[in-house]
Amino acid sequence: MTEPTQDSFPVTPTNKIRVAKRANYDRDTLFAILDEGLIAQVGFVLDDKPIVLPMAYGRIDDQIYIHGAKAARMLKKLKEGLPVCLNVTLVDGLVLGRAAFHHTMNFRSANIHGTARLVEDEKEKYDALVAITDHLAPGRWDETRETTKKEINATTVIAVTIEQAASKIRGGMPIDDEEDYDLDFWAGVVPISTSFGPAIDDARLKAGIPVADSIRKLTSRR
Template sequence: MPDTVPPSGSYPVSERNKVRRLHERGRYDRESVHAILDAAMLCHIAYVIDGQPYCTPTAFWREDDHLYWHGSSASRMLRSQKGGVAVCLTVTHLDSLVLARCGFNHSVDYRSAMCFGTARIVEDAAEKARALDVMINRFYPDRAATLRQSTTQELKATTVIGMRIEEASGKIRSKGVADEEEDYALPIYAARFPVRQVIGAAEPCPRMPAGVPYPEGLAGFTDGRRLDEIMLEAQHRLYGED
């Protein structure tokens, strides 16, 4: 049971998702958690099978309070989830490296989210096909309708997993250098180094027929743009703002 009754628009707080260390960095409101999730393309999913812990990296996307990801139908983790498996899905953005005046205060600025729920396989064929189209459009706006349709065998070889977010928390550090007051006068170099994941210039397939135009939906994918900004833009284009 939750430890506290959450305010409207927030996830419940319990022993499972409570931020314990540096709790002032914790975020439980849906707006903050969703912003961290929606700025990402990759997540890590932790689960336990027969007492053995695993952690799987994969692409994912969010629809309201549900998260989805996909993988090979031969995956042991996916096969084990037919009856539902408790998972923890995490996302992290590394925003800067922070060099302080002592080793203890060296840090990083970051945005992270942890989501808890029970993962289940999407069994309905129509819902599965819809989800796979949504995945394409989530990352590459309006692209699914322009592609060759997946074959029955291709769809059979892919499993879609869904999970309702039961509890979640975000954690954010964004303050840069934070030294002890008496250390600021020391003649030691201190700085923040911003870290960004950016898109490079497109490298068209050399076997693409001549005259194929650049898709309008990829207009946001320009050389030098931040990937987290592109992902947020694509999410809002598909689902609107929360």
């Protein structure tokens, strides 16, 4: 394995990406993908079988936080010490070659291996809940009514410390066989974009309340 640096994750047999030109082990690249994504697919092993579930999440440094109702079956299984693999993938486009063989997608994918840890410290749990809420729209937590102790107690928060990680990224045009470029088939890219809004007021919203600042920023930005 390569030695990690302050700015990058070590390359190990577990996280090494076969196609070197698609691989990126920088912390900042990984964190940017995690911060842009909305859903993480969280995988763990239960009775020797794989479970993959989509979850909202938040990030503070190299800790990923997921949460759920205390009653949720899955969170009960994600107990202390369980190995977890977590994937966040942003799809940027369809890549259409002259040959079916050279069709692919443009994407940015963050893949993480870590260990689940039940968050019991009160301050860490509170900060994690803020991070998960603000992940939807930065600043949103402060625009809502104060969270109660009862709500916090009813919520289980699990931290996954990033132990091994890699980003895999593809961009640009198809790469066809050299002799195919002269063929009469169309080839190119279809960009895929994700857009937010416009915001829809809750049907029971009190009269005269404007759309919250965090939401206005989100829907005007992307």
